[in-house]
Amino acid sequence: MTINTILFDLDGTLINTNDLIIASFTHTLNHYYPGEYGRDDIVGFIGEPLYESFARMNKEGADDMVATYREHNIANHDLLVTEYEGVFQTIEILHKRGYKLGIVTTKMRNTVEMGLKLTKLDQFFDVVVTLDDVKNAKPHPEPLQQAMEKLGAKPEETMMVGDSQYDIKGGKNANVKTAAVVWTIKGKDFLAEFNPDYMLETMPDLLDIVGASVK
Incomplete structure (x- = not known):
């Protein structure tokens, strides 16, 4: 699927x-x-x-x-705070092509909204699940499950993209595909130990993986 x-x-x-x-x-x-x-x-x-x-x-x-x-x-x-290279363009393409997009973070909502507004990414996300919204943070599956429920998504159709072991573990616990970003401050080799399904060298790599590349 x-x-x-x-x-x-x-x-x-x-x-x-x-x-x-x-x-x-x-x-x-x-x-x-x-x-x-x-x-x-x-x-x-x-x-x-x-x-x-x-x-x-x-x-x-x-x-x-x-x-x-x-x-x-x-x-x-x-x-x-700055935006990583290629992020805005990638998210914009995914949004225009009709992908369901959500944020799942261990931050509080006020600073999440500050970051999204500063980088103008706030226009693309239908669901934002923060630490304020859950009883259990990642790697517990609750935040991802809440986001999927709000988006009307199924686990087998969903991917979690993140820079820490909590994102990869959370994705696996929620039975979704996982992608780790190599620009993580924790180091590429560290994240690879948690066996993500994909490793993103750049954010636009995601477009090829999910079939959203501009032909």
Whole structure:
């Protein structure tokens, strides 16, 4: 069966928020644990909900750490966020060709909407599932299942595209095809360990995979 529905992670997949995320983690961790965490530690946190990352350090103080992170993140958002090359054109083609498109992210809705609006990608997505909308974040299948339900999509017709192990695991748990992006900050080899169905060297590669290339 052909793919007619594509779900995308946002950060690190469609938009480059790496500098923003690292800066916000660095700001927060240096405030609470000066000198204890470096860039490699921070990269390991990317892709999971903030609270889970901070709760492993200090469960009682995790809410305060999340608040500190988000304050910095929102204040610096538009200065540090950019769109990956080829993303806008690819999503625009998929939209024009009638594919059902959704965002499935572990971010809160306010910053998701900021990123989509900044890059003008907001016009293309019929469904956006954020951390606010679910009880269980990726890799639990709930966010993907919710997006598919809202889009009227079947798992066998759906693909999840992302930059972290949580996206690939979430896709497999929801019984959909998976595609990993090689520009992930986690590294191509790391994502390959989770056996995605496809590896995207560039976002336009997706058009060939789903049969949407312009002839």
